[in-house]
Amino acid sequence: MSHPFRDVAIVAAHNTRQARRLEGHTPFSITLEAALGVLAESRVPVTEVDAIFSKHAAELIYALGIGPVWNSNNPGGIAGLLQAASLVATGLASTVLLADGGAGTYTERASTAPWTRPSNEFVAPFGLYTAAEFALIARTHMDRYGTTSEQLAEVAATIRNNGHVNPDAIYHGRGPYTVADILASRPIADPFHLLDCAMTSEGGCALIVTTHERAADLPGTPVYILGGGLDAIGPAYRHAPSWDLVGRGAGDNADVPNGYVGRRAARRAFATAGLGPADVDVAELYDPFSFEIIRQFEAFGFCGDGEGGDFVTGGRIGPDGEIPITTDGGLMSYSHGGGIVQLSQRVARGVHQLQKSCRTGQVADAKVALCSNGGAGALFTDVVLLGSEQP
């Protein structure tokens, strides 16, 4: 049987300018900037777009003047990519624009960002927000496996140093950071210090997915979807994020508690691709908090349960290591624009790695990139494997 996404290609991934604050922009206007940017870069005429994936899909369809087309409201990031690719693979659409962005919504700086603290009666009264949610997960791992704050800090230092050298990163030039620097930053929610946590910022990101046949006539180097999966165990930030929270379980999720959410998705991604973790050249991992990287390496099968703390040390995940991670600086240093855009930016960086267009942190001869979204603190983790060769 031929590969389900054999005839699907990503032809462009575009980031707008990213900044702590983009004056004058709204969530819609920066999303539109991203959409126009990716259309220009891809050389795809807007009239060829016949499906839009965005939190602002209907508004984009209207603003671009292209209806009637398929309106897929909301799912961005890997969820949007895999669903967009499915539309193209099945012929329900031929060219899909995915665009999202955040701006102008985080104004009350004395509080944590609004998207980190949904009002819910069983978490909000107890002071929950994302750092605390992910800290509860990290603590369980530290208790069970002896994972240390120094190991978490090595992850944070690595990612922040990737951003330090990246001129496009909001925190370009802020480093370099050592493990000691991370540990010396102010405590937020133990075991996390300030520099273990993602930043908040503004910006947009967009992708174009079309057919392999159409891609042949476009200037962008095509990137292929080798496999993927979406793992959710509940709504984010409304229930206690216990490591041991489990569903009723069947098939390939029977042994996956919330602590290893994403394991089923990774198994499916690798099975579809016919690959394993050793085949991955670069891992554009989602980095809301330092510990999440350690957990993802275990969940995705790069190392055994409890071995992630050792796995991330000794330079293995650095730019010259065996498996470079989050090479643009990620949510910690590149950008973190809100609810969705930073999800898409992990995919965009994977695309740029395989197109060999990264200004910094380019992994030489990268042929396979793994991108992830989410985390156990949020009760979901999505995975996609991208490739430079048609599957």
Next chain:
Amino acid sequence: MTDLLQAQTAGIPLPVPTPVSEPFWAGCAVGELRYQRCADCDHAEHDPAWACRRCGSRRLDWRVSAGRGVVETHTVVRRPQTPGFAVPYAVVIVGFDEGFRMLTNLVGCSAAEVRTGLPVRVTFRPVDGGDDGDDGDGGERTWLPYVEPRGDENGEIHG
């Protein structure tokens, strides 16, 4: 900066009960920690559910917990969710003896005493008003279920 963990008293987001959660919050107001037990498969559940997460049954009965449990995981928060929260506060997930878990805050000890495995018991504390302005509920009190250490199992005394 004191590291004593105290209950919040006002100015924080408060629960807005729904049809399924109302019995839980009504229990808190009368000093009862209520949870649901499935009449068909005996599964104990919290947060309140419309149907059993283990077997799908709609026959969930409200029971009263003895309020005794153990800290399963924890974090001491020093950068609060909103300025209304006094810091530090400790967020914990507690496994109760009846078999359900609840997320809450640990009070009545110092931040340094927070640990996985700490035996705790429920304690209900009043919080004044809401943070939502002029909708008329400003003078009301909500009782939140916190936990505090119980010294009876490890020889410690806690005020």
